[in-house]
Amino acid sequence: MKKQKFEKLEILPAYRQVADAIEQQIMEGLIKPEEPIGTEADLVEQFGVNRSTVREGIRLLEQSGMLRRGEKRRLYVSLPGYDKLATRISRSLVLHKVTFRELVESLEILEPKTIELAAKHITDDQLDRLERNVRETEEKLNDKNELARLDTEFHSIIAEAAQNRVFILAREPSGLLIYPATQYIFETVPEAPSRLLEAHKIMLDALRKHDVVEAKSWMYKHVRDFVKGLIRTGVDLDGPIAKPHLEHLFSLDTYL
Structure with missing residues (x-):
């Protein structure tokens, strides 16, 4: 019997999954530019992960220009320049x-x-x-x-x-x-x-x-x-x- 070959699964770090989930909603238009997505504490509660994981995911999106911080540390969707x-x-x-x-x-x-x-x-x-x-x-x-x-x-x-x-x-x-x-x-x-x-x-x-x-x-x-x-x-x-x-x-x- 021929042995089936499978590729190894890529297990993404939790912070990447957080970033990808937020980015997907932005790209699908579910969250629009200048709309708030809450604070780090809000996202910790929604994703069920620790604050450092959320913070790293946010950092990726800030670096790409998709998120910015506003008043009271609230996070907003932005368009990358x-x-x-x-x-x-x-x-x-x-x-x-x-x-x-x-x-x-x-x-x-x-x-x-x-x-x-x-x-x-x-x-x-x-x-x-x-x-x-x-x-x-x-x-x-x-x-x-x-x-x-x-x-x-x-x-x-x-x-x-x-x-x-x-x-x-x-x-x-x-x-x-x-x-x-x-x-x-x-x-x-x-x-x-x-x-x-x-x-x-x-x-x-x-x-x-x-x-x-x-x-x-x-x-x-x-x-x-x-x-x-x-x-x-x-x-x-x-x-x-x-x-x-x-x-x-x-x-x-x-x-x-």
Whole structure:
């Protein structure tokens, strides 16, 4: 008689079962964002476990952004912010040793499509914010750290203007990885700040005119310029994302 093969059962720790039970109700819409789920004492009584087990389960959900604490230590359902989700994904990409080439290939697809959508949907308020960003960029051309921050902000506003939450979440992790590389390019390639400013001005003008073709064309050129800058710094495109990128992720306030 052939011996049947079974996989070993996975026995989850009690705190994971608590977290999974709460998460399931949130995901099924039984508990909605900003609704309270009680206090630790309430959950201890409902689950029939000790306080430390509930506390560990809550900690997992707080870290994922699904729970927050309000007045009198009451717990409320919350929506995870894009920044928190992106930081975790970015950290995972670094730990999986993704290469600069893989990063660039994703940018060549995501960034042009994002600005294409933005050119169709951008609001006056978002255009005003981009204009302020470009003015500040022009004032900070010699401040490499500020330039990197402003570059990230510029692209984040465009992603917001695309009015597609999937695109925001898809591009945000790459944006976090680009930040330290952009800083290094500014420090190494003398003409990089002025080239970035020129590209941003042209893309802003295209967005003002809702010119999809021009906006998309210049975003692709902008990404290719980033690649040229990387090469000028001596980066191996087929090598894994470097240590400074991981250090940057650990420095973020949104790091979990």
